[in-house]
Amino acid sequence: MKKTLRYNYRLNPTPEQEAKLVEFGATARGIWNLLLSENMRRYEHDKTFLFYKDMASLLKDIKTFEEFNWIKAFDSAAAQQVARDLELALKNVFTKGRLQRFPKHKISYKKKKRHNDSFRAVNNSHCIRIENGAISIPKVGKIPIILHRKLASKIKTVTIQYHHGKWGCSITQEVECKTAKQVLKTITGFDINSKQTVVGSDGFVVDNPKFLKQSKTKLNQLQRQLARRTKGSNRWQKTKQRINKLHGKISRQRLDFAHKISRQITNENDILVFEDLNVKGMQKFNGSMVADNVMGLITQLSKYKTELEGKLYHEIGRFEKSTGVCSECGQHHVLTLNDRNFTCTACETNQSRDLSAAKSIAKTGELDLIAAGIVARVPPTSQQKSAIKTKVFELSKFAVGTEKKEAA
Structure with a gap:
């Protein structure tokens, strides 16, 4: 089985290339706004929408008019990708089970005071390639790239974006997943909370590094400095860029931390069980703490890493x-956020709130996977008996097909 992954690299364009990238990003935004306006006009007229084929034909037809010469200078395949993105956004609005609003017009650079537009180029006929430390982009040329890791496979698409004062590209490639493991020897539940980032049912604990709090003093200093500047002046722009770069540093620290933790727990366990957290709802009560704890990011990264390794990932119901479930007898307790430890009213066992929750998650996940027929308990062999006591599972075998069942 193959999986499409993104690999991010830093770009070092020349001033001429940078101007071209800014222009192409603005063109992609203009095409989005043009097609969205046409869809809105069409819906008001006859209650229908334009989808990819119609939008691609429309782009081809309007190129003949003088008013739309700016589209001619843009890569035609990249323009078609904008149409695909808009089609997906329109379909998601009317898809059951999704909470996505109707797409909006993208705001211009002059109003947002930054050019963070992006565009996606497609590798048709091997037009995108990396040679001699540079990546070739259609109608832009060869841009120097910092290739800190080798490519996994053939390039499919490349997304160019200016983010936090740096140019970067996101390259999509197909990666071969490992064969699914037939015997799974460890199952671990993970509780994610605001105090510790991750607490595992096997005793694994990672504290929240709080990168935003570490940089809070410097950030407050720059924000006060920005308030004293005349808005729009050169010194105001320089301070604004320094704040943007500091936010970029915090973002990269969080991403690096989440990758390392998700890789560690994926390597050490065969079955990973997480909670289906409502992170957006949690941010309403404690937004800065939740955002600084990369709660949702760790589960996302762990999910695709387990698929690559041929292991099993499962989320229990929201x-x-x-929380508050005794790991010994299963008695439920009502706890406040300040109660980090509690004593069970039934068996009188004193235990950690987070460790008990992780063990409860592991038990619930185990029952879900067995009930869904995804795994089955098997008796340990004589060699396994002499080692530390671990639960051993085996992937279920089916009469039709070789694919695994997915948890509901």
Whole structure:
């Protein structure tokens, strides 16, 4: 089985290339706004939308008019990708089970005071390639690239974006997943909370590094400095860029931390069980703490890493009780956020709130996977008996097909 992944690299364009990238990003934004306006006009007229084929034909037809010469200078395949993105955004609005609003017009650079537009180029006929430390982009040329890791496979698409004062590209490639493991020897539940980033049912604990809090003093200093500047002046722009770069540093620290933790727990376990957290709802009560804890990011990274390694990832239901559940007898307790430890009222066992929740998540996940027929408990062999006591599972075998069942 193959999986499409993104690999991010830093770009060092020349001033001429940078101007071209800014222009192409603005063109992609203009095409989005043009096609969205046409869809809105069409819907008001006859309650229908334009989809990819119609939008691609429209772009081809309007190129003949003088008013739309700016589209001619843009890569035609990249323009078609904008149409595909808009089609997906329109379909998601009317898809059941998704909470996505109707797409909006993208705001111009002059109003947002930054050029963070992006565009996506497609590798048709091997037009995108990396040679001699540079990546070739259609109608832009060869841009120097910092290739800190080798390519995994053939390039499919490249997304160019200016983010936090740096140019970068996101390259999509197909990666071969490892064969699914038939015997799974460890199952671990993970509780994610605001105090510790991750607490595992096997005793694994990672504290929240709080990168935003570490840079809070410097950030407050720059924000006060910005307030004293005349808005729009050169010194105001320089301070604004320094704030943007500091936010970029914090973002990269969080991403690096999440990658390292997700890789560690994926390597050490065969079955990973997480909670389906409502991170957006949690941010309403404690936004800065939740955002600084990369809660949702760790689960996303762990999910695709387990698929690559041929292991198993599972999420228990959002409304399953885990906090306050005794890990010994299963008694439920009502706890406040300040109660980090509690004593069970039934068996009188004193235990950690987070460790008990992680063990409860592991038990619930195990029951879900067995009930869904994804795994089955098997008796340990004589060699396994002499080692540390671990639960051993085996992937279920089916009469039709070789694919695994997915958890509901």
